[in-house]
Amino acid sequence: MTKSTRHQQNGLSRRDFLRLLGLGACAVGAGALMGCSRSVPRGPTASRQALILGFDGMDPGLLRRYMKSGHLPNLAKLAKMGGFTPLRSSMPPQSPCAWATFITGMDPGGHGIYDFIHRDPKSYGPQLSTSSTSGPERMVSLGDVRIPLSAPEVTLHRKGPAFWNVLAEHGVPATIYKIPSNFPPEPSEQRTISDLGTPDLQGSYGHFSFFTEEPEGAYTDVSGGTVYHVRVRDGVLEAALRGPENVFRDSQERADVPFTVYVDPSNPVARIDIQDHRVLLSEGEWSEWLRLNFKFLTGIASTTGICRVYLKSVRPLQLYISPVNIDPLSPAMPIATPDGYAAELADAIGLYYTQGMAEDTKALQEGVFTDDEFIEQARFVHEERVRAFEFELDRFEEGVLFAYFSSSDLPVHMFYRAIDPESPMFSPELAERHGDIIRRIYGGLDSVLGRAMQALDDDALVMVMSDHGFAPYRRSFDLNGWLVENGYLVVDDGNGPAYERADWAHSKAYAMGFNGLYVNQVGREAEGTVPPGPAKQKLLEEIAGKLAELRDPLTGARIFRRVFNPEREYIDRPDEDVAPDLVLGYERGHRGSWESAVGEIAPQVWADNLDKWSGDHCMDAEVVAGVLLCNRPIEADRPGLEDIAPTIISYYDATPPGNMCGESFLRRS
Amino acid sequence: MTAIAFWLRTAAGWLVGALYSLGPEAGLVLVSVLTGVGVMVAFKYTADRKALRSAKDSIQAALLGIVIFRHDTRTMFAEEWRLIRGSAQYMLAGLRPLAAVIVPMVAIFAQLELYSGFDPIPVGGTALVTVEAGGEALGELAHTTLAGNAVEVETPPLRIEREGEVCWRIRGDEPGRHRLVLNVGGRTIEKSVVVGDGDRAVRLSPHRVRSGFYGTMFGSAERPLPADAPVQAISVDYEPSLVALGPVAMHWIPATLIIATIAALVVKPFLRVEI
Numbered sequence: 001m002t003k004s005t006r007h008q009q010n011g012l013s014r015r016d017f018l019r020l021l022g023l024g025a026c027a028v029g030a031g032a033l034m035g036c037s038r039s040v041p042r043g044p045t046a047s048r049q050a051l052i053l054g055f056d057g058m059d060p061g062l063l064r065r066y067m068k069s070g071h072l073p074n075l076a077k078l079a080k081m082g083g084f085t086p087l088r089s090s091m092p093p094q095s096p097c098a099w100a101t102f103i104t105g106m107d108p109g110g111h112g113i114y115d116f117i118h119r120d121p122k123s124y125g126p127q128l129s130t131s132s133t134s135g136p137e138r139m140v141s142l143g144d145v146r147i148p149l150s151a152p153e154v155t156l157h158r159k160g161p162a163f164w165n166v167l168a169e170h171g172v173p174a175t176i177y178k179i180p181s182n183f184p185p186e187p188s189e190q191r192t193i194s195d196l197g198t199p200d201l202q203g204s205y206g207h208f209s210f211f212t213e214e215p216e217g218a219y220t221d222v223s224g225g226t227v228y229h230v231r232v233r234d235g236v237l238e239a240a241l242r243g244p245e246n247v248f249r250d251s252q253e254r255a256d257v258p259f260t261v262y263v264d265p266s267n268p269v270a271r272i273d274i275q276d277h278r279v280l281l282s283e284g285e286w287s288e289w290l291r292l293n294f295k296f297l298t299g300i301a302s303t304t305g306i307c308r309v310y311l312k313s314v315r316p317l318q319l320y321i322s323p324v325n326i327d328p329l330s331p332a333m334p335i336a337t338p339d340g341y342a343a344e345l346a347d348a349i350g351l352y353y354t355q356g357m358a359e360d361t362k363a364l365q366e367g368v369f370t371d372d373e374f375i376e377q378a379r380f381v382h383e384e385r386v387r388a389f390e391f392e393l394d395r396f397e398e399g400v401l402f403a404y405f406s407s408s409d410l411p412v413h414m415f416y417r418a419i420d421p422e423s424p425m426f427s428p429e430l431a432e433r434h435g436d437i438i439r440r441i442y443g444g445l446d447s448v449l450g451r452a453m454q455a456l457d458d459d460a461l462v463m464v465m466s467d468h469g470f471a472p473y474r475r476s477f478d479l480n481g482w483l484v485e486n487g488y489l490v491v492d493d494g495n496g497p498a499y500e501r502a503d504w505a506h507s508k509a510y511a512m513g514f515n516g517l518y519v520n521q522v523g524r525e526a527e528g529t530v531p532p533g534p535a536k537q538k539l540l541e542e543i544a545g546k547l548a549e550l551r552d553p554l555t556g557a558r559i560f561r562r563v564f565n566p567e568r569e570y571i572d573r574p575d576e577d578v579a580p581d582l583v584l585g586y587e588r589g590h591r592g593s594w595e596s597a598v599g600e601i602a603p604q605v606w607a608d609n610l611d612k613w614s615g616d617h618c619m620d621a622e623v624v625a626g627v628l629l630c631n632r633p634i635e636a637d638r639p640g641l642e643d644i645a646p647t648i649i650s651y652y653d654a655t656p657p658g659n660m661c662g663e664s665f666l667r668r669s
Numbered sequence: 670m671t672a673i674a675f676w677l678r679t680a681a682g683w684l685v686g687a688l689y690s691l692g693p694e695a696g697l698v699l700v701s702v703l704t705g706v707g708v709m710v711a712f713k714y715t716a717d718r719k720a721l722r723s724a725k726d727s728i729q730a731a732l733l734g735i736v737i738f739r740h741d742t743r744t745m746f747a748e749e750w751r752l753i754r755g756s757a758q759y760m761l762a763g764l765r766p767l768a769a770v771i772v773p774m775v776a777i778f779a780q781l782e783l784y785s786g787f788d789p790i791p792v793g794g795t796a797l798v799t800v801e802a803g804g805e806a807l808g809e810l811a812h813t814t815l816a817g818n819a820v821e822v823e824t825p826p827l828r829i830e831r832e833g834e835v836c837w838r839i840r841g842d843e844p845g846r847h848r849l850v851l852n853v854g855g856r857t858i859e860k861s862v863v864v865g866d867g868d869r870a871v872r873l874s875p876h877r878v879r880s881g882f883y884g885t886m887f888g889s890a891e892r893p894l895p896a897d898a899p900v901q902a903i904s905v906d907y908e909p910s911l912v913a914l915g916p917v918a919m920h921w922i923p924a925t926l927i928i929a930t931i932a933a934l935v936v937k938p939f940l941r942v943e944i
Contacts, residue, residue: 267827
């Protein structure tokens with residue numbers, strides 16, 4: 001009892017001595033709480049085990065290659081037991097849409113997630129597709145202080161019930177460890193924790209801080225973090241870590257946390273003092289997770305977040321601080337169901353990344369990380385996931401266990417250049433140094449599967465799936481630039497995003513998102529010019545026809561495999577206020593530009609991709625199919641992501657809801 | 670004063686150590702129960718029971734008066750003044766027993782802090798070792814070395830002129846009580862360090878200080894550094910510990926006060942104590 005830390009592996013400990021010391025009421029309360037954490041009444045088929053491993057972005061071509069070379073014995077064994085086939089992705093094959101299809105068994109027309117990024121038809125500006133946050137409806141101001149009279153709201157835009165909630169209705173328990181497109185979590189009695197779409201404490205997809213003594217201009221256009229140019233004086237640096245926006249102050253200043261760095265006069269070592277933490281790091285070392293308190297109103301309102309510190313260099317000082325993640329022990333926003341599940345995991349495995357897409361690709365893209373530093377940071381993410389998965393696997397007895405791994409996605413985005421000799425970023429040295437990194441990542445996932453197969457009952461259903469595969473991203477196409485060139489979008493010569501400098505009264509169409517094109521429609525857009533109906537259809541056919549014939553001036557190759565109107569392709573009728581009017585399926589090697597994805601215009605319509613982000617999947621679904629491996633025969637010719645939810649539900653002898661458009665690929669027993 | 674602190678610390682250390690030898694959980698409970706009972710005994714034999722009774726009666730009467738005469742502002746204010754006066758008398762009557770227990774309690778609580786206030790360095794875990802040199806002596810520490818048995822010194826020294834400190838990060842490799850050896854200008858200074866999972870009752874000594882009442886009494890379980898030692902203090906940053914009281918994790922002080930209060934209330938009727 002005397003010494004207790006939050007990170008305790010064993011369920012029973014010496015602390016139980018005090019727990020038994022006449023604290024019956026407390027024990028009853030605790031017991032009641034524990035009971036609340038799993039209240040799915042058991043159905044007749046609940047004792048069946050189904051394990052689904054979601055390896056984001058695992059590619060069938062690469063998987064086949066590495067299985068053939070003998071590097072993936074467990075995946076090969078699973079394929080031999082039942083089957084291995086490419087898995088049709090959603091269209092567009094982007095993670096938010098694809099995982100929403102996995103969760104709901106519906107296509108984007110049904111679940112309403114059409115891209116990473118949607119647009120606001122009133123402002124033409126970009127919006128996150130999966131969720132939105134709105135502040136308190138009413139506030140009272142007392143001088144500079146603002147008191148909210150209601151709680152802020154975070155809304156999940158994905159529609160359709162999640163398969164685990166369908167299972168709950170049939171008495172099948174489920175643990176869904178990290179699931180994209182589910183932030184904030186859909187209410188559930190099942191254990192779930194969100195992944196992709198979960199913001200950091202600043203509300204972004206991950207915003208790092210980098211303090212450097214390098215001169216101004218060493219880093220330009222850093223979009224995923226902030227670079228602070230600092231000066232160490234007499235071995236001391238006083239600085240502040242950017243905190244979340246302070247909604248309790250009229251001035252909306254940020255709740256920053258000051259810290260001090262002490263640097264030794266000659267040794268490559270520094271100490272970071274931040275709140276209660278004193279962290280001594282040698283050059284090249286990472287700290288453990290640090291819990292920080294961000295004060296909004298002293299003694300009244302605050303929140304906690306967690307971050308890790310990396311001492312990149314001492315002379316000159318280069319200090320990276322990870323995005324401040326939501327603290328799983330005391331989440332500032334809902335990230336799990338039941339509410340205590342995130343803390344339960346942290347108690348078991350220690351603190352962990354809670355933001356989605358935790359591998360810091362931006363730091364690598366902007367030159368803050370080297371390749372090796374990024375690989376190390378990605379390894380931390382993977383190891384945390386493995387620890388959490390093993391914790392869940394150890395207590396997995398019945399129902400469904402789903403575990404999501406991101407290491408086969410973001411690191412592959414960044415290192416495709418090492419296996420693609422046609423990439424503008426390829427070099428023999430790079431191939432020599434990092435040519436096997438993707439194979440090693442796949443090997444790590446193979447080990448995860450191997451561990452699971454050893455632990456599970458022989459008759460358990462085991463499935464490995466991915467939401468999409470990968471293809472090289474060698475050339476960029478700027479759709480907004482093309483629309484300008486072809487007179488569909490009229491902008492002035494100033495700077496700034498297209499949606500701010502467009503002459504909407506004379507514009508007919510614009511791009512937003514990686515695969516979307518919108519018509520400037522009367523009655524929908526704020527300054528629409530194209531009436532819905534035949535005129536809109538004619539315009540869409542005209543643009544689609546031109547795009548379908550478009551060829552890359554450098555290679556002469558077509559760049560689109562498909563350009564289609566989602567109203568005609570999706571089974572469920574898309575929400576015409578939200579869905580793009582055209583969905584563009586790029587050919588292998590091409591992708592839409594970063595600029596068009598957020599409503600901006602790139603300097604050139606066509607460009608070589610000179611970014612380390614060298615592999616991608618925002619193409620056509622046929623180009624980047626995912627994988628499906630199962631220890632049962634797969635009874636379908638071309639299974640798709642929408643078939644997985646019905647398959648899992650049917651495995652428990654339940655009937656999938658009518659709004660699911662897929663069907664089970666397993667033979668009914 | 671330093672000598673008094675040393676002997677107080679030693680005596681309290683024996684008592685607490687003997688109780689903690691039964692285990693860390695039992696130790697804290699027994700010390701807490703003894704504290705509660707001890708306070709009751711002190712009240713029984715040192716408190717002015719008549720004054721306590723009188724003060725309590727006065728408070729009760731004032732409370733009753735406030736309720737009865739709530740519509741009579743003048744009388745109500747008079748009763749409130751009586752309430753304040755009664756409370757002050759009650760506190761004054763409690764001063765003598767408080768004076769009787771304050772010194773041993775402080776000494777015991779200082780020892781509890783060493784037993785229950787910190788976690789040992791986990792095996793494979795790390796901690797900071799800080800040597801305080803004082804401004805002028807920092808130069809002497811420029812070539813200081815730190816070594817330890819079963820403890821790995823992971824970093825070169827970090828010298829902070831502004832704070833007059835030198836720091837290292839150490840890693841505990843094997844469970845047990847180990848020695849850190851600081852070598853300064855040919856002189857060696859030792860500091861204990863404990864590595865383990867915290868399941869056994871272990872007295873930790875976060876600081877070893879040169880002298881002084883406060884430093885000797887609190888935060889140290891080691892002999893003071895020699896008066897001519899080239900450093901003022903050596904500290905190990907153990908992680909603060911929490912105790913689990915039922916489902917709630919808390920610092921040992923509130924846990925002790927809760928258990929001691931329960932124990933005091935339980936023995937009160939038997940000792941016929943007026944409080």
